[in-house]
Amino acid sequence: MTERAAPFYCPYCGEEDLEPYVTEEESHGWYCRSCARAFRVKFLGLGVRS
Numbered sequence: 922m923t924e925r926a927a928p929f930y931c932p933y934c935g936e937e938d939l940e941p942y943v944t945e946e947e948s949h950g951w952y953c954r955s956c957a958r959a960f961r962v963k964f965l966g967l968g969v970r971s
Contacts (some may be wrong), residue, residue, distance in 0.1 A: 926962050927951075933958050 928951055930937050936955035943949055950961040 926964065928962050931956060931958065932960060 931939060931953035934956040936953060938954040939951045942952035942959045950959050952959045
């Protein structure tokens, strides 16, 4: 993950108290200190309206 993909708030509780979260499997994510949840941000691609 690059620095550009940093979220501004937690998608679960909406708080901004986030810190980087790295596990042993090298999966990078974010940890919310407010609600104690870890999550990942993934870019899926550009979509085309049909």
